[in-house]
Amino acid sequence: MTTPLAPDFRPQYHELHRVGRPGVWRSLVGALLLLLLVFAVVPLIAGAVFFAGLMLAGHSVDEAGKILDVTAEATPAGLALLNIVIAAAIPLTFAVTWWLHRLKPRWVSSVRPRLRWGYLLVCLPLAVVALVASLGVGLLLPLAPGEQPAGQVNEFTNQTRDFLLVILLLTPLQAAGEEYLFRGYLTQAFGSLRVAKRVSQALAVLGPALIFALFHGFSQEPPIFFDRFAFGVVAGILVIRTGGLEAAIAMHVLNNFLAFGLALAFGDLTTALNATGEASWWTILSTLTQSLVYLGLASWVARAMGVVSLGPPVGGSLPPPVAAPGAKGPVLEGPRPRV
Numbered sequence: 001m002t003t004p005l006a007p008d009f010r011p012q013y014h015e016l017h018r019v020g021r022p023g024v025w026r027s028l029v030g031a032l033l034l035l036l037l038v039f040a041v042v043p044l045i046a047g048a049v050f051f052a053g054l055m056l057a058g059h060s061v062d063e064a065g066k067i068l069d070v071t072a073e074a075t076p077a078g079l080a081l082l083n084i085v086i087a088a089a090i091p092l093t094f095a096v097t098w099w100l101h102r103l104k105p106r107w108v109s110s111v112r113p114r115l116r117w118g119y120l121l122v123c124l125p126l127a128v129v130a131l132v133a134s135l136g137v138g139l140l141l142p143l144a145p146g147e148q149p150a151g152q153v154n155e156f157t158n159q160t161r162d163f164l165l166v167i168l169l170l171t172p173l174q175a176a177g178e179e180y181l182f183r184g185y186l187t188q189a190f191g192s193l194r195v196a197k198r199v200s201q202a203l204a205v206l207g208p209a210l211i212f213a214l215f216h217g218f219s220q221e222p223p224i225f226f227d228r229f230a231f232g233v234v235a236g237i238l239v240i241r242t243g244g245l246e247a248a249i250a251m252h253v254l255n256n257f258l259a260f261g262l263a264l265a266f267g268d269l270t271t272a273l274n275a276t277g278e279a280s281w282w283t284i285l286s287t288l289t290q291s292l293v294y295l296g297l298a299s300w301v302a303r304a305m306g307v308v309s310l311g312p313p314v315g316g317s318l319p320p321p322v323a324a325p326g327a328k329g330p331v332l333e334g335p336r337p338r339v
Contacts, residue, residue: 007314009313014190014200014204016103016107017103017189027101034186038085038089046085070270070274074163080166083174084170084173092181093108108188109184115244119244119302123247123250126250129293129294134290141283153265153266154267171257171260172253190207206236208232212228212229213232231252235247235248236248237295241302242298243307243310247294
């Protein structure tokens with residue numbers, strides 16, 4: 001039997017499933033369902049639509065398959081398909097949150113409950129500062145075995161133009177989709193477990209970060225896996241500290257913009273997407289620089305702006321009432337594409 005919540009209970013972001021329909025099983029079922037939908041069902045449906053469109057455009061079956069297979073060679077159409085598939089996590093997360101927990105979808109964005117655009121926009125330049133610091137450290141590090149320093153700029157072609165359009169239009173949705181899935185629903189799913197406060201916070205951060213890193217592929221080099229895991233840990237900490245997804249989304253969008261931009265300018269987008277080739281453990285220093293600088297800046301700005309980190313008292317009602325306009329709660333103390 002689920003213990004009723006106290007009327008004055010104010011949930012942190014990761015505890016919001018507790019004020020929906022009772023039952024930890026709902027969070028478990030919802031997490032498995034979302035992962036299945038985003039990484040199995042949606043790719044089949046969206047892939048079939050893209051495949052049919054290419055066939056209608058005059059491509060053969062083999063040509064259409066190669067165009068959409070970003071693991072062999074990245075193409076604008078293949079990247080667009082990948083981004084759309086992951087972006088579908090946003091409406092799917094909303095749907096599962098309402099269906100299983102009877103919580104309005106806006107509670108996935110933050111404890112406010114809504115996406116706090118002001119804080120998100122402020123976080124964008126903070127992410128730029130963190131990325132510049134990371135690049136600065138990266139320039140001082142030894143190269144990985146077989147890695148060549150950046151040299152001549154790649155030729156700008158029609159395909160480069162198409163890649164840029166896809167990245168500018170769809171990468172923000174792709175990055176947000178991953179955050180709504182991993183730092184959104186999965187964080188709240190792990191947080192639904194009734195355990196000690198610190199344990200609950202640790203599970204809500206580490207669990208989604210591990211799944212996030214694993215879902216980027218089991219053939220990753222260990223340094224690349226650590227890069228993505230560390231990214232997930234920092235994003236998870238920020239979500240709980242600030243009570244919403246805004247800081248994590250801003251960091252994810254800017255990170256992928258930079259990673260894809262550098263790949264288009266100096267490298268190869270196929271390699272960037274699939275994280276192939278050798279990776280150096282020295283890159284951990286660059287990764288930690290980006291993560292820790294951004295964590296410090298985003299946390300400081302959240303405190304300065306009075307960003308809400310706790311939801312309103314549940315008052316015995318499910319779901320919790322909307323916070324009164326202007327209400328504030330205390331803030332908690334305490335360059336690879338992530339596609």
